[in-house]
Amino acid sequence: MTGTLILVRHGESEWNLKNLFTGWRNPDLTEKGIGEARATGKALKAKGIVPDLYYTSALRRAQHTLDLMLEEMEILNVTITRNIALNERDYGELSGLNKDDARVKWGEEQVLIWRRSFDVPPPGGESLKDTAARTLPYYEAEILPLLLAGKTVLIAAHGNSLRALVMAIEGLTPEQILKREIGTGQPTIYNIGADGKLEGRVEI
Numbered sequence: 001m002t003g004t005l006i007l008v009r010h011g012e013s014e015w016n017l018k019n020l021f022t023g024w025r026n027p028d029l030t031e032k033g034i035g036e037a038r039a040t041g042k043a044l045k046a047k048g049i050v051p052d053l054y055y056t057s058a059l060r061r062a063q064h065t066l067d068l069m070l071e072e073m074e075i076l077n078v079t080i081t082r083n084i085a086l087n088e089r090d091y092g093e094l095s096g097l098n099k100d101d102a103r104v105k106w107g108e109e110q111v112l113i114w115r116r117s118f119d120v121p122p123p124g125g126e127s128l129k130d131t132a133a134r135t136l137p138y139y140e141a142e143i144l145p146l147l148l149a150g151k152t153v154l155i156a157a158h159g160n161s162l163r164a165l166v167m168a169i170e171g172l173t174p175e176q177i178l179k180r181e182i183g184t185g186q187p188t189i190y191n192i193g194a195d196g197k198l199e200g201r202v203e204i
């Protein structure tokens with residue numbers, strides 16, 4: 001049976017707006033981010049998508065995004081699983097620093113490597129590879145069996161925890177994932193086949 005996996009990055013957060021490295025810090029959504037979450041909820045509803053199960057991280061920007069989407073989809077009284085495995089990558093000592101200040105201090109290239117490379121962690125933080133080491137096992141143990149049973153699963157999470165999933169599901173190389181961006185509030189929808197492999201993408 002084909003399952004459907006809906007990945008949604010949280011809407012713009014207060015620290016996205018201030019251009020601060022966020023990681024495991026816990027700001028909420030801005031008004032723009034709230035609007036992005038509602039818009040994605042509306043688009044999922046318009047497409048007639050009714051998920052069977054709901055997952056998010058232990059951070060409120062993703063939790064709030066999921067709550068807003070469910071409001072727009074008029075889906076009430078469902079169980080939401082919140083798990084730290086879906087948290088954003090930990091930015092370690094960069095957390096709270098302004099990204100432009102970081103570029104001045106360490107240079108554009110070094111900051112790009114910390115932000116988008118596969119296996120180079122920021123000081124005291126997680127690389128994408130480290131993030132995948134907690135996100136992928138969780139996906140394989142908790143989410144994939146549901147998809148193989150033909151379920152539709154909605155996950156609201158973060159730019160880099162989702163990039164880890166996208167890299168695995170799409171079979172991207174470290175060079176390819178370097179260029180992959182996921183915008184705030186942006187949905188990525190996959191049909192997953194009985195073999196657990198990507199069958200195709202759904203646009204909404």
Ligand SMILES: O=C(O)[C@@H](CO)OP(=O)(O)O
Binds near residue numbers: 089115159160
């Ligand atoms: O600061 C962060 O936690 C992330 C996501 O907002 O930033 P970046 O996109 O630079 O990895």
